[in-house]
Amino acid sequence: MKKEITISELAKLMGVSVHQIRYFEEKGILLPSYIDDNQYRMYGMNEIYRLAHILLLRKVGLPVKAIREWSEEGTPDDMQKLLVQSVSKMEAEIDRLRSLSGFIRKVLDENEHYGQDGTSFQVIQRDQLVLTTWFETHMESELDARMLVQEGDTLPELFEADIHYVYEGDDRVLLCTEVHGVKGDIALPAGEYLSYQFTIHGEEDLEQHFSQFQANADRRGLILHGSRILVEKSYLSLFTQESLYYELFARIEHNGSDAVDGDGKR
Numbered sequence: 001m002k003k004e005i006t007i008s009e010l011a012k013l014m015g016v017s018v019h020q021i022r023y024f025e026e027k028g029i030l031l032p033s034y035i036d037d038n039q040y041r042m043y044g045m046n047e048i049y050r051l052a053h054i055l056l057l058r059k060v061g062l063p064v065k066a067i068r069e070w071s072e073e074g075t076p077d078d079m080q081k082l083l084v085q086s087v088s089k090m091e092a093e094i095d096r097l098r099s100l101s102g103f104i105r106k107v108l109d110e111n112e113h114y115g116q117d118g119t120s121f122q123v124i125q126r127d128q129l130v131l132t133t134w135f136e137t138h139m140e141s142e143l144d145a146r147m148l149v150q151e152g153d154t155l156p157e158l159f160e161a162d163i164h165y166v167y168e169g170d171d172r173v174l175l176c177t178e179v180h181g182v183k184g185d186i187a188l189p190a191g192e193y194l195s196y197q198f199t200i201h202g203e204e205d206l207e208q209h210f211s212q213f214q215a216n217a218d219r220r221g222l223i224l225h226g227s228r229i230l231v232e233k234s235y236l237s238l239f240t241q242e243s244l245y246y247e248l249f250a251r252i253e254h255n256g257s258d259a260v261d262g263d264g265k266r
Helices: 007-014 018-026 045-059 064-073 076-116 145-154 203-220 234-238
Strands: 041-043 121-126 129-138 163-167 172-178 186-188 191-200 222-232 244-254
Touching: 007 018, 007 041, 007 045, 018 045, 041 045, 045 064, 064 076, 076 234, 121 203, 121 244, 129 163, 186 222, 191 203, 203 222, 203 244, 234 244
Parallel strands: none
Antiparallel strands: 121 191, 129 172, 129 186, 163 172, 163 222, 191 244, 222 244
16 A cells, blocks of 8 residues: 555645645645656655645745745745744734724624613713814815715724714814824813713704703703814614714813703702
């Protein structure tokens, strides 16, 4: 009996497909020990070890091209560099997946929060919020697809981030996103804010919610300071595609010594 094995036996032994072995052969990184009289490809121990190395290098992320180049004229130092590069790529992918996992948890938590919150109006403590401006528009201007195309290159991950509409009080509206660890264009100070969370079916309903926001502040005896910030949470529309989710907030000071609740009670 021959000491060497056929391609199907090699595939079964190594837990791969015959097609995958043929692919490695086509790319020049694995060759049979010999081809017998019946034109069967035969593989010995050297080829088993060779295939094991190839599978290991593919598992750690090396492309076939890099494996072929290393096979032809690579040195131990070259392999060291390839593996270091592979580790760097893996760590970057781990960071990406952690970030994505955090975003998914945020979406789940916020969806649950919107569904269970008994009242839409709250006085809350906020940390400092630093924003960078995407582009500027005006209150009477309706956001359209052309605006996004014209400005799209400047905003990564559109609709994964909270979009902050900063109403400046002079008909200007700044579209912004939050930034961390860098100097932004706008810094909202830490402090006490009136927050209003709501859902609507169309942007034409926004004006009435701004009015309700101001009316609630008046009932509470609160003075609103600075810009009104409207936060669009478009990713929550994944759960109810016909609805738009928003939070409207502004920094406050109490008009008097005692706060009042949303029903006007002290």
